Amino acid sequence: MNRIRVCIVTHLFLPHVGxxxxxxxxxxxxxxxxxxxxxxxxSDVAGKSEYTLDRLKVYCxxxxxxGFKLGIPYSIPKPKSYGIFLKHVKNCDIVHVHGHPYPSSCVAVKVAEKFSKPIVLTQHNTFIDYGPFWNIIEKLNDLIIGKMVIQAADKILVVSNATLNYVLSLGAKKQKTEVLYNGVDLERFKPAKRSKLKIRRTIGIPEDSxxxxxxxxxVYKNGVDTLLESAKIAVEKNSHLLFLVIGSGPxxxxxxxxxxxxxxxxxxxxxxFVPDANLPHYYNAADLFVLPSKSGEGMPLVLLEAMACGLPVVATNVGGVPEIINRxxxxxxxxxxxAxxxxALLEFSRSDTSTYSKKAREFVERKFNWNKNVRRLIEIYEELI
Known part of the structure; x- marks a missing residue:
């Protein structure tokens, strides 16, 4: 039996972090x-033309x-990139593009249509606030590239109901659109057997914080500036608060x-930057996870990972976040x-969070499972071929 050849197009991929x-x-x-x-x-942001990652063949x-230096928030393919898309899309059975507004998605979809290949689109986020100037560009992009990709797709997968409403507003047909929640690796991201204090000693965090x-x-959209402003307010009332921010950026x-x-x-x-393999240590060393995003969140993986480790969360009311967090x-x-x-942060610092921790883990176990996600994805691929 011949294997189904799936050409997966994403403007960024590991080792780039996101x-x-x-x-x-x-x-x-x-x-x-x-x-x-x-x-x-x-894209070739990793500086390679091709590589293999855990048996996955990656072509760049x-x-x-x-583009990136000017602040454009996605990769722009050079004209000679077309040959790469042509070669691999032509020889596949199905094309799966990630993200509607990217030039790479547009090129892949156009080549897929040329060779009558079925197209799956996964939309990961709602509208992202990049600031006044880029918001105008982003809205124009939605109307040009975004709508074209959405209309060409045979199946549209979205990661939350908020993302569903977003693609419907751009002209997606409801009957070909489906919510498929992201998953989390429940074996890697789980409450640690070691005590929180021992983990803190290992990674150099004060025990009484x-x-x-x-x-x-x-970056602007992720709201770390707002988190810092809130820290200024909160630390005046509780000097034992310690805010840890993992990540880099402009x-x-x-x-x-x-x-x-x-x-x-x-x-x-x-x-x-902290390697992905080390993230569970930091989740398990913390008392509370904070997601201060301004916009654009579909189904944030870091939120699921934190909850899988038993962390209570405080997050902003953007995108699909309210579908994850309840009281x-x-x-x-x-x-x-x-303010x-x-x-909210001070309220949790004064509370016993053990009940929140248990409920957070249980909720993620119940709803966000990669095996369940991939089983449905396989069904979709097979339905379209």
Whole structure:
């Protein structure tokens, strides 16, 4: 029996760090190798033309490097990239693109239509606030590339009901659109058997601190600036609060300067990049997870990972976040509201969070499972061929 050849197109992929990259990896690597032959087409941000990652063959299209330097929030393929898409899309059985507004999705869809290949689109987020100028570009992009990709897709998968409403507003047909929740690796992300204090000693965190963790790229939309403003308010009332921020990004220097200005060096630490394999240690060392996003969240993987480790969460009311958090496992606050966020963080610092922790883990176990996700994905692939 011939294996089903799946051409998966994502503008970014591992080792580049991000939620979409993780989703593409987790789904692709779980496709049964005796039935499926997935390949990945992505940008060359890793500096390679092709590579293999855990039996996944990855082909990279060359990009216009000036795009990222100018602040364009996605990769732009060079004209010669077309040959890469042509070669691999032509020889596959199904094309699965991730994200509707990306130039790479547009090229892949056009080639797929040329060779009558079925197309699956996964949309991971709602509208992302990149700031006033790029918001105008993004809205135009939605109307041009985005709508074209959405209309061409034979099946549209969205990661939350908020994302569903977003693609419907762009002209997606409801009958070909389906919510397929992301999963989380419940074996890797789980409450640690070692005590929290022992883990803290291992990674150098003061034992008497109330630790608030976030895992975010340091970019405007992720709201680390709002988190810092809330820290300024909260630390005045509780000096034992310790904010840990895992992640890097273009706003690093700006945030570092604000930390110094607010004299929060002891209470607000930018840890930079932490390998994915080490994240469970930090989740298990923390008391509370914070997601201060301003916009664009579909189904944040870091939120699921934190809850799988038994962390209660405080997060902003954006995108699909309210579909994850209820009063049993955390609290929702308005975006861009440092005072409200600070009050919620202080409330948890004064509370016994053990019940929240148990409920958070139970909720994730019940609803967010990669094996369940991939079983449905396989059914969709087979229905379309």
């Amino acid at each position: 939620g979409v990259e993780k989703v593409v990896y987790e789904q692709s690597v779980r496709l049964p190798p005796e039935r499926f032959k997935p390949i990945i087409i992505t 299209y060359p990009t216009i490097k000036a 109330f630790v608030l963790l976030t895992v975010r790229r340091l 706003d690093h220097e700006k945030i570092s300067a604000k930390i110094r200005e607010y004299r929060l060096e002891k209470n607000f630490r930018l840890l930079g 049993d496992c955390g609290k929702i606050v308005p975006p861009n509201d440092a 409200n966020l600070a009050e």
